[in-house]
Amino acid sequence: MGEHEVDEINRxxxxxxxxxxxxxxxAIEAAALxxxxxxxxxxxxxxxxAAVVGISPRTFFYYFETKxxxxxxDYARRQTxxxxxxxxxxxxxxxxTSLKASFLAVASDYETERxxxxxxxxxxxxxxxxxxxxxQLQAGWEDSLAHALTERMSTSEDVxxxxxxxxxxxxxxxxxxLRHWLKTGATDPLPRLVxxxxxxxxxxxxxxx
Amino acid sequence: MGEHEVDEINRxxxxxxxxxxxxxxxAIEAAALxxxxxxxxxxxxxxxxAAVVGISPRTFFYYFETKxxxxxxDYARRQTxxxxxxxxxxxxxxxxTSLKASFLAVASDYETERxxxxxxxxxxxxxxxxxxxxxQLQAGWEDSLAHALTERMSTSEDVxxxxxxxxxxxxxxxxxxLRHWLKTGATDPLPRLVxxxxxxxxxxxxxxx
DNA sequence: TGCGATATTGCACTCAGTGGCACTTGCTGT
DNA sequence: ACAGCAAGTGCCACTGAGTGCAATATCGCA
Numbered sequence: 001m002g003e004h005e006v007d008e009i010n011r012x013x014x015x016x017x018x019x020x021x022x023x024x025x026x027a028i029e030a031a032a033l034x035x036x037x038x039x040x041x042x043x044x045x046x047x048x049x050a051a052v053v054g055i056s057p058r059t060f061f062y063y064f065e066t067k068x069x070x071x072x073x074d075y076a077r078r079q080t081x082x083x084x085x086x087x088x089x090x091x092x093x094x095x096x097t098s099l100k101a102s103f104l105a106v107a108s109d110y111e112t113e114r115x116x117x118x119x120x121x122x123x124x125x126x127x128x129x130x131x132x133x134x135x136q137l138q139a140g141w142e143d144s145l146a147h148a149l150t151e152r153m154s155t156s157e158d159v160x161x162x163x164x165x166x167x168x169x170x171x172x173x174x175x176x177x178l179r180h181w182l183k184t185g186a187t188d189p190l191p192r193l194v195x196x197x198x199x200x201x202x203x204x205x206x207x208x209x
Numbered sequence: 210m211g212e213h214e215v216d217e218i219n220r221x222x223x224x225x226x227x228x229x230x231x232x233x234x235x236a237i238e239a240a241a242l243x244x245x246x247x248x249x250x251x252x253x254x255x256x257x258x259a260a261v262v263g264i265s266p267r268t269f270f271y272y273f274e275t276k277x278x279x280x281x282x283d284y285a286r287r288q289t290x291x292x293x294x295x296x297x298x299x300x301x302x303x304x305x306t307s308l309k310a311s312f313l314a315v316a317s318d319y320e321t322e323r324x325x326x327x328x329x330x331x332x333x334x335x336x337x338x339x340x341x342x343x344x345q346l347q348a349g350w351e352d353s354l355a356h357a358l359t360e361r362m363s364t365s366e367d368v369x370x371x372x373x374x375x376x377x378x379x380x381x382x383x384x385x386x387l388r389h390w391l392k393t394g395a396t397d398p399l400p401r402l403v404x405x406x407x408x409x410x411x412x413x414x415x416x417x418x
Numbered sequence: 419t420g421c422g423a424t425a426t427t428g429c430a431c432t433c434a435g436t437g438g439c440a441c442t443t444g445c446t447g448t
Numbered sequence: 449a450c451a452g453c454a455a456g457t458g459c460c461a462c463t464g465a466g467t468g469c470a471a472t473a474t475c476g477c478a
Contacts, residue, residue, distance in 0.1 A: 017424070017475070045464065056427050061466065096414045128345065135344035136337065161389050165406060168381040169414055176373045197374060204413035205305045205378055226444055226455070233456095254433065265458045270435065 025063050025073075027053050032070045033119060041071070041127045068133035071123050074116070075137045079144065082106050086148050095149055095163070099170040100198040107191040110178075114186050121182045138175070142167050173197035234272050234282075236262050241279045242328060250280075250336045277342035280332050283325070284346045288353065291315050295357050304358055304372075308379040309407040316400040319387075323395050330391045347384070351376050382406035 031052040035044040046067060050057040064070050085102035093101075110117060124130045145167035153163065177193035240261040244253040255276060259266040273279050294311035302310075319326060333339045354376035362372065386402035 015476075020475095021425080046466090047464085058428070058467095059426055062425075062427095065466090067465075094415065131348070132341050132345045135348060136341040139340070139344060161385055161406065162409070164385045164388070165381065165409060166414060168385060169378065169410070172374065172377040172381055176370055176377060179373070180370050193370075197370065200371070200374060201378070201410075202413050202415035204411050205375060206303065206411035229444090230456075255435085256433085266434095267436095267459070268457055271456070274435090276434075 024053070024055070028055075028060065028063055029070055029073055032067075033123075036071065036123050037119065041067075041123055041130060066133065068130045071120050071127075071130050072134055072137060074113075074120070075134065075141075078106060078109075079137075079141050081109070082141075083144055083148055086145070087152075091152070095153055095166050096170075096198075096202055098152070099145075099149075099166060100195070100202075103170060103174050103194055103198070104191050107174075107177075107194045110190050118182065118186055121178075125182070138171060142171055145170065169201050170198070173201055230272075233262070233264070237264075237269065237272055238279055238282055241276075242332075245280065245332050246328065250276075250332055250339060275342065277339045280329050280336075280339050281343055281346060283322075283329070284343065284350075287315060287318075288346075288350050290318070291350075292353055292357055295354070296361075300361070304362055304375050305379075305407075305411055307361070308354075308358075308375060309404070309411075312379060312383050312403055312407070313400050316383075316386075316403045319399050320395075327391065327395055334391070347380060351380055354379065378410050379407070382410055 028049065032044070032049045035048055035052065039048075046060050047057050049070075050060050064073075082102050085105050086098055089098035089101060124134055142164070146163045149163035149166055150160070174194060174197075177190070177197045181188060181190050181193055237258065241253070241258045244257055244261065248257075255266050255269050258279075259269050273282075291311050294314050295307060298307035298310060333343055351373070355372045358372035358375055359369070383403060383406075386399070386406045390397060390399050390402055
């Protein structure tokens with residue numbers, strides 16, 4: 001019967017309704033990003049964005065929870081991407097190897113969206129509240145990773161410290177190489193940077209200088 | 210001449226003014242924490258807090274930048290504590306050893322403030338916005354650590370990735386052991402937990418399960 | 419064509435946080 | 449002891465994010 005499910009009717013994808021929603025979501029993203037870059041994040045109000053897209057300010061919150069989330073809209077996508085990648089790895093691999101492989105895969109994606117990442121990265125680095133929100137999302141990310149790892153390693157003793165440590169470390173590797181990548185204008189190949197960071201961590205921090 | 214410095218006149222400490230300020234600051238902290246625990250963080254307004262302490266809402270912001278900062282008031286103190294500890298370490302030590310030693314020192318402090326930490330920890334773990342703010346502070350912390358390390362290791366190439374990686378990893382170790390400590394009711398000796406985490410990281414993540 | 423789910427909007431409201439201005443009072447140099 | 453200064457404090461008005469609610473519009477589908 002007519003359930004209130006997420007309708008996915010049309011071939012090859014989503015129903016007209018879903019498509020429209022996605023389009024509008026992207027429209028909001030584009031308009032907002034543009035305004036943020038031209039007038040600054042703080043200076044731009046929800047009203048401004050709504051006006052450009054031609055929707056009511058109230059509707060904005062139907063699409064995004066906070067103003068910050070517009071900038072970080074792609075975080076969630078990447079997050080699920082990584083988790084998928086991770087759970088797809090063979091079971092006999094050591095956790096750290098799987099993590100490295102998963103993050104490397106995503107790192108390649110990053111390069112194709114270089115421009116987008118740079119734009120968003122700049123706004124994020126410049127605006128404390130956006131940065132804060134990104135940290136918050138990363139924490140959720142860490143949770144998911146840790147959870148996935150706990151299932152993978154049958155260490156079972158619910159979410160012990162080790163998976164958390166692994167997950168957090170992986171994120172640290174990703175984050176710091178990403179930072180370096182962005183700071184150097186995204187010229188070096190990102191996967192290489194990520195690989196190097198992972199290796200530094202896997203061989204142990206004890207051996208520095 | 211009469212500079213606008215932080216005045217410290219009286220013997221053994223600060224002037225009357227400073228003391229009053231500190232007292233009031235603590236009063237705000239106490240009242241706020243109490244309200245937060247009894248009615249919830251979100252539910253408590255700045256006005257509520259101000260009313261209890263007997264100040265105007267406006268004045269609250271003279272003492273704290275945000276409502277969240279009341280809960281995290283001791284973060285800054287600990288931060289400077291650690292940095293001090295770190296710069297005090299002998300130069301011939303490997304960075305990671307110094308980091309471990311510094312964090313261990315602070316870990317001992319934590320145990321004497323067990324109650325306080327638990328109270329604040331609970332509020333933090335329960336409230337996304339407080340948690341977010343704590344992450345933000347940690348990021349600043351990471352910056353300071355990385356900076357201190359860069360000076361220490363004469364790797365000089367301005368804030369290269371390595372010090373960042375070290376700093377971030379140390380924070381991960383601290384954070385995850387702290388989390389575990391809090392979750393288990395702060396019974397195990399914290400320094401031991403911290404030590405273990407540091408060791409896991411120093412021997413390398415590659416060797417898991 | 420009409421039913422039901424989904425999308426959109428207006429309105430009223432709360433509350434964090436800021437800016438400006440006036441007023442008090444502890445501190446400091448003379 | 450006194451004057452000048454700046455920190456501390458308070459009040460008022462204001463902006464803007466975000467929410468709850470209820471009314472309306474739109475669209476897919478039977």
